[in-house]
Amino acid sequence: MLQATDIHKSYRELEILKGVDFGVNKGEIVTIVGASGAGKSTLLHIVGTLDRADRGEVIINNVNVSKLSQSNLSTFRNQHIGFIFQFHHLLPEFTALENICIPAFIGRKSKKEAELRATELLAMLGLEHRASHKPNELSGGEQQRVAVARALVNNPSIVLADEPSGNLDSQNAQSLHSLFRDLRDKFSQTFIIVTHNEELAEMADRKVTMKDGQILES
Numbered sequence: 001m002l003q004a005t006d007i008h009k010s011y012r013e014l015e016i017l018k019g020v021d022f023g024v025n026k027g028e029i030v031t032i033v034g035a036s037g038a039g040k041s042t043l044l045h046i047v048g049t050l051d052r053a054d055r056g057e058v059i060i061n062n063v064n065v066s067k068l069s070q071s072n073l074s075t076f077r078n079q080h081i082g083f084i085f086q087f088h089h090l091l092p093e094f095t096a097l098e099n100i101c102i103p104a105f106i107g108r109k110s111k112k113e114a115e116l117r118a119t120e121l122l123a124m125l126g127l128e129h130r131a132s133h134k135p136n137e138l139s140g141g142e143q144q145r146v147a148v149a150r151a152l153v154n155n156p157s158i159v160l161a162d163e164p165s166g167n168l169d170s171q172n173a174q175s176l177h178s179l180f181r182d183l184r185d186k187f188s189q190t191f192i193i194v195t196h197n198e199e200l201a202e203m204a205d206r207k208v209t210m211k212d213g214q215i216l217e218s
């Protein structure tokens, strides 16, 4: 589903990624672990098309995204990739339902279609009673589940998550991790997750360890 080959990236003449090969199959949960500064987020941003490699290519669903123009890349990203970050980044002035709809609106879905899908996701994540709540009226765990629903609204092939449970207490972190597993089991949802959380790393189908801009083991 996703293959990155010979990825190189430097910032200010400092080589951060030194020829990384990395792939994910459909329905797989892959976690990327490693010491701070190893290049995990940089790799995640490159495979998620948020940043470009200096060298190497990224193929997602048979599309060579390294060759797409900036505007085609935005459309591709909206349709194929969902993002979850450590901090939910929900827009404070919008309700849970509206926040979930935003990527669908960007993808030119109708209001009716977007709201139907968002409502379905809210129900699936046990949040139907929170649809009209603004982010500050939700608990930390609920906010992060809304962010998960937003990542899923366009049925992305891949969900990328950077420290998704980094800001949650252990109970909320555990339920977020079982949610990822359920989504993989029920819908073959593919995940690439950067994490320092041991439990999450261990429950993955595959754990990739990075050190100094290279993959040590998989």
Ligand SMILES: Nc1ncnc2c1ncn2[C@@H]1O[C@H](COP(=O)(O)OP(=O)(O)OP(=O)(O)O)[C@@H](O)[C@H]1O
Residues within 6 Å of the ligand: 011, 012, 016, 034, 035, 036, 037, 038, 039, 040, 041, 042, 043
């Ligand atoms: N935009 C940037 N400009 C300059 N340097 C950067 C930039 N982004 C990342 N770096 C550097 O690249 C290195 C790798 O960063 P990255 O965020 O990929 O590490 P990480 O493994 O995800 O670390 P952490 O676990 O602390 O989040 C770091 O030394 C960082 O300072």
